[in-house]
Structure formats: structure tokens, C-alpha cells
Amino acid sequence: MGKLNIRPLGDRVVVEAAKAEEKTASGIIIPDTAKEKPNQGTVVAVPENNKDNQVTVKVGDTILYGQFAGTEIEVEGNDYLIISEADILAVI
Numbered sequence: 001m002g003k004l005n006i007r008p009l010g011d012r013v014v015v016e017a018a019k020a021e022e023k024t025a026s027g028i029i030i031p032d033t034a035k036e037k038p039n040q041g042t043v044v045a046v047p048e049n050n051k052d053n054q055v056t057v058k059v060g061d062t063i064l065y066g067q068f069a070g071t072e073i074e075v076e077g078n079d080y081l082i083i084s085e086a087d088i089l090a091v092i
Contacts, residue, residue: 004045006075011055011085014045015063015070016078039067040092041081055085064089 006014018040043061047053057063070083 004075004080006045006073006080006082008045008047008082010047011053012047012082013043013055013057013085013088015041015065015081015083016044017041017081040064044080057085057088057091061091063091 004014008014041063043057043059043063046055046057046059049055065081065083066087066089069087070081073080073082
């Protein structure tokens, strides 16, 4: 993936969500309407640091976030979330 042309502001970060599971462990295919929204993803953009605002995650970190956190956006055919750093539960 090339450079993302989004620069989040404040304490927000841009996350590429992990893909939802397509099958159960026993091989049953999960229809789109029954898939759970993922709550894990990779940070792809952070704001520029300044003395008033510094985020603790960095590009490339894999994070866990609240299930209903953030705003979904589409950029150049890819889906992303813009979430507040306060909605990030953990770095894994």
C-alpha cells in the first residue's frame, strides 16, 4: 500500500480494520448479514505530533478498539476507520 492521503487531526488515528471471519472453525460459511464487525486493525496514519497533542500509537501498530468506535470512510477503494485514541483499548 502506498502513502495514505489522509492526515487525521487532534487525537484521531486512521485504522485499516482486520477482515471479518468468512467461515466458522467447523467450516460453515458466514453470510455477510451475520458477520461481526471486527474490533482489531492496523494503524495507517497518525496526526503530526506537536506540544499540545501527542498520540501514543504509531503507524504499523496492531490495535484493539471498541466495537462501535470511529467513523467509517472509503479512500481509493479501501475501507478505513477514523477513531479517537481514547477508543483504543490496547496495542497487541
